[in-house]
Amino acid sequence: MTSRKSENRLQWARRHLRNGYIILSTRGVVALYGAAMRELAKLIDSPVGVFLAPRDLLRDGPRFLREQGVRAACGAVLRQIAAQYDPPLGRRRNPINDPLRQAAISYYYTYELTKPDGVVPSRRPVNEMDFALETPFAYDAAPERARSIVAIVHAFYPDVLPLVLEKLRNVPGPLDLCVSTDTEEKKRAVDEVCADWRKGKVLTRVCPNRGRDIAAKFFGFRDVYADYELFIHLHTKRSPHGGEALARWRDYLLDNLLGSEAIVRSILSLFDDPRLGVVFPQHLFELRGILNWGYDYDLARRLLKRINVEIDKNLTLEFPSGSMFWGRTAAFRPLLDLELDFDDFAQESGQVDGTLAHAIERSVLMIAESRGFEWLKVAQRDLYPMGHTLLPVQGREDVAKHRLKVFQPALACVDSNFHPFATLIAETRPLLSYPSRNERPRLTLLTPTVNPQQTFGGIATAMKLFSRLLTELGDAFDARIVVTDADIEPEAYAALSDYTPVPYAASLDVETAALVDANEREGGRLNLRANEIFFATAWWTAEFALAMERERARYFGGARPFIYLIQDDEPNFYGRGAKSCLAEATYHYGDQTIAIVNSEELFSVMTEKYRFRHAYYVPYELNERIRERRANLPREPIMLVYGRPAVARNAFELICAALVIWQQRDPIRASRWSIVFLGEDFPDSLIYPVQNATVGGKARLEDYADYLNRALVGVSLMVSSHPSYPPLEMAEAGLATISNAFPGKDLRRRFDNIVAPARLDPLSLADSIEDAVGRMEPLVGAVVARQRHTAPSADATRLFDPYAVACELRRAAASPLVSRGERSRSISASTCEI
Numbered sequence: 001m002t003s004r005k006s007e008n009r010l011q012w013a014r015r016h017l018r019n020g021y022i023i024l025s026t027r028g029v030v031a032l033y034g035a036a037m038r039e040l041a042k043l044i045d046s047p048v049g050v051f052l053a054p055r056d057l058l059r060d061g062p063r064f065l066r067e068q069g070v071r072a073a074c075g076a077v078l079r080q081i082a083a084q085y086d087p088p089l090g091r092r093r094n095p096i097n098d099p100l101r102q103a104a105i106s107y108y109y110t111y112e113l114t115k116p117d118g119v120v121p122s123r124r125p126v127n128e129m130d131f132a133l134e135t136p137f138a139y140d141a142a143p144e145r146a147r148s149i150v151a152i153v154h155a156f157y158p159d160v161l162p163l164v165l166e167k168l169r170n171v172p173g174p175l176d177l178c179v180s181t182d183t184e185e186k187k188r189a190v191d192e193v194c195a196d197w198r199k200g201k202v203l204t205r206v207c208p209n210r211g212r213d214i215a216a217k218f219f220g221f222r223d224v225y226a227d228y229e230l231f232i233h234l235h236t237k238r239s240p241h242g243g244e245a246l247a248r249w250r251d252y253l254l255d256n257l258l259g260s261e262a263i264v265r266s267i268l269s270l271f272d273d274p275r276l277g278v279v280f281p282q283h284l285f286e287l288r289g290i291l292n293w294g295y296d297y298d299l300a301r302r303l304l305k306r307i308n309v310e311i312d313k314n315l316t317l318e319f320p321s322g323s324m325f326w327g328r329t330a331a332f333r334p335l336l337d338l339e340l341d342f343d344d345f346a347q348e349s350g351q352v353d354g355t356l357a358h359a360i361e362r363s364v365l366m367i368a369e370s371r372g373f374e375w376l377k378v379a380q381r382d383l384y385p386m387g388h389t390l391l392p393v394q395g396r397e398d399v400a401k402h403r404l405k406v407f408q409p410a411l412a413c414v415d416s417n418f419h420p421f422a423t424l425i426a427e428t429r430p431l432l433s434y435p436s437r438n439e440r441p442r443l444t445l446l447t448p449t450v451n452p453q454q455t456f457g458g459i460a461t462a463m464k465l466f467s468r469l470l471t472e473l474g475d476a477f478d479a480r481i482v483v484t485d486a487d488i489e490p491e492a493y494a495a496l497s498d499y500t501p502v503p504y505a506a507s508l509d510v511e512t513a514a515l516v517d518a519n520e521r522e523g524g525r526l527n528l529r530a531n532e533i534f535f536a537t538a539w540w541t542a543e544f545a546l547a548m549e550r551e552r553a554r555y556f557g558g559a560r561p562f563i564y565l566i567q568d569d570e571p572n573f574y575g576r577g578a579k580s581c582l583a584e585a586t587y588h589y590g591d592q593t594i595a596i597v598n599s600e601e602l603f604s605v606m607t608e609k610y611r612f613r614h615a616y617y618v619p620y621e622l623n624e625r626i627r628e629r630r631a632n633l634p635r636e637p638i639m640l641v642y643g644r645p646a647v648a649r650n651a652f653e654l655i656c657a658a659l660v661i662w663q664q665r666d667p668i669r670a671s672r673w674s675i676v677f678l679g680e681d682f683p684d685s686l687i688y689p690v691q692n693a694t695v696g697g698k699a700r701l702e703d704y705a706d707y708l709n710r711a712l713v714g715v716s717l718m719v720s721s722h723p724s725y726p727p728l729e730m731a732e733a734g735l736a737t738i739s740n741a742f743p744g745k746d747l748r749r750r751f752d753n754i755v756a757p758a759r760l761d762p763l764s765l766a767d768s769i770e771d772a773v774g775r776m777e778p779l780v781g782a783v784v785a786r787q788r789h790t791a792p793s794a795d796a797t798r799l800f801d802p803y804a805v806a807c808e809l810r811r812a813a814a815s816p817l818v819s820r821g822e823r824s825r826s827i828s829a830s831t832c833e834i
Helices: 002-006 009-027 029-044 054-068 070-085 095-103 158-168 184-194 212-219 240-246 249-258 261-270 285-290 297-305 329-336 356-370 396-406 420-428 458-476 490-495 539-556 578-588 600-609 624-628 652-665 701-710 725-732 762-779 802-814
Strands: 132-134 149-154 176-181 202-206 230-235 276-281 325-328 374-379 433-435 442-447 478-483 500-502 513-517 526-528 532-536 562-566 593-598 614-618 638-642 674-678 693-697 713-715 736-738
Touching: 009 029, 029 070, 054 070, 132 396, 149 158, 149 212, 158 176, 158 184, 158 230, 158 249, 176 184, 184 202, 212 230, 212 329, 212 356, 230 249, 249 261, 249 276, 249 374, 261 276, 261 374, 276 329, 276 356, 297 356, 325 329, 325 356, 329 356, 356 374, 374 396, 420 539, 420 578, 433 539, 442 458, 442 539, 458 532, 458 562, 458 593, 458 802, 526 539, 532 539, 532 802, 539 562, 539 578, 593 600, 593 802, 600 614, 614 802, 624 701, 638 701, 638 725, 652 762, 674 701, 713 725, 713 762, 725 736, 736 762
Parallel strands: 132 374, 149 176, 149 230, 176 202, 276 374, 433 526, 442 478, 442 532, 478 513, 500 513, 532 562, 562 593, 593 614, 638 674, 638 713, 674 693, 713 736
Antiparallel strands: 230 325, 276 325
């Protein structure tokens, strides 16, 4: 450090030239560019801090500049560039997730609550990433079967009705016609225009001049919808408030919905998909800058609450602007069943916003989605200026592929931002979802990591139990592992070669065994199936599982449980605060939780405190690889210490303090003993002034077994209800083992050679160490017998049985989903919680 501070300019230049040459020769010119940007960030601001992508400068730059200043803003941009071009030193970028980065949709959004004029701003996809299907399709598209269809038209301007009817003649086959207007005089004009309609029945009505075309189309003909599977909403639109810019709006909508028979056949073929509820035109380009909630947000929120849908302004606002679209009756049953009538709409006074009609217009897609239906947008290439956002359809298979870009659920959270206030609970970065069309059941493991160098203890147990369940489920279930907290390393992909690496992005979801790196979250989505069941391995993955189940229920209906592998009473890991509250909250979803609890002791504690749908315990068993390597070797004066400075519940500091006390008061005997710290890599400076000690780190199981064969004393603390495996493994290997008791846990009941100090303080622990060393030192050079394990008493019917759990999962997957068109269901739309 001192030499860095005192280097002159020449030394500084030589150091950077040398480092630059190394980067250039080992990683190439692109990495050199990234490293240079990082150095520039150091000079201007700081080598660490927030990142700001250049593409987000227009959106976030002014705010960032205002709040953080010029230097911080420049540093944020330079750090982002460095991370992109120099991954080994910046943010690692898994190539598996390249499709994620290519397909990620950006949004216009502000967290501002209202604009100065009171308008509620909306979240909208940027123009370049707002996609639609190009019509007509580039093949001879036609619906697989005829469907009953009605055209519902509001003719406030009867002189425009002939144009509308001319377009409707492009609908192949029978088409009934329902036309409303607001006066008897206009009705006579409407009847005259409709007199020569020959494609089907005609019904005309006079409706009050309230609620514009919205009220007339939905509630003026409420009784008609039950007779038809599909409908098209139209009206004789004029937009006098919009001037020349909106003069062509009506024609634009009509041409995109009904411009030719080929266009109509293309659209009707889309409704062969039973989950499609709405097809509407891409927005008129001149409107794109004003697609917001306007003054309608509160009205829409109150309306949607009446059908048990909760929204927030952070959701994407998407709707058929102009209120002309094709629809499936079942998708709108919640709205039609509301006891709304014309009296609920304001008297007409030329309003351009802030009415119930405008609120309904902005809510129609959310209403359809609440019933489990989806939507698609269409446009003709010669009518929309951003041709690259129009996706050509060469065949039916293209619709499934393009759906991933066009359909962006309006009720699904898309905010992947991780806010500054949440930086201390980084585990909870939100996972986003996308509804999959694959109907096969799937069991998904949510785990912090699968990297071999990080897979031990609880994660190894989770992987083992997950594998056992999959074996029982057989071919009936697909499998998926989602990694939430660590980039997947090449060694992990090699170890899990039976799994197909897939990106954290919406896809066709055809893999039977998938491995997802979800550590890189921004812009990604997790495919979510109707029969998705999650296996959580820690409190934050349980939070993800609960959020995903809420999303799954919203997409598909019904209820599915999740498996929660509980390996400790996790709220106790933290001081009282946000993390402990969040962890504890995950235990309160008992009706959804199949709890698998690691150890009899922890099972007793957790089932006494919480109630679960089903609860099983996993008994302690010696690791098979350790068992295979047991050997009767002469014992040596070795003390094994399970020491993990980064894990508070292992009381590393207590152990070190006790060792110092013991060594200093019994120096001659202590000098004959070697101490080996296992469990975690850390600098040996942390154990000073403990003598004769080495840091073995996270030893391979083969090396750990060898230590167990040769050592005589073991020290392993766990300040929680979980017994942890190291003290049990030490005791079974014949070591005099020092551990600790805890409410609900006393390991002395398992092994006679485990001792626990009456008080857990350095002096008491030092006394126990000195006593254990004194008892075991005479056995140096001898072969020590293995110890017999006595399992605690437990209800044998609650022993984890993969077959029983698999049967429960099969029953859950076979339980019905909510039938579309039957009833609405209560949901919470936004799952972007901490």
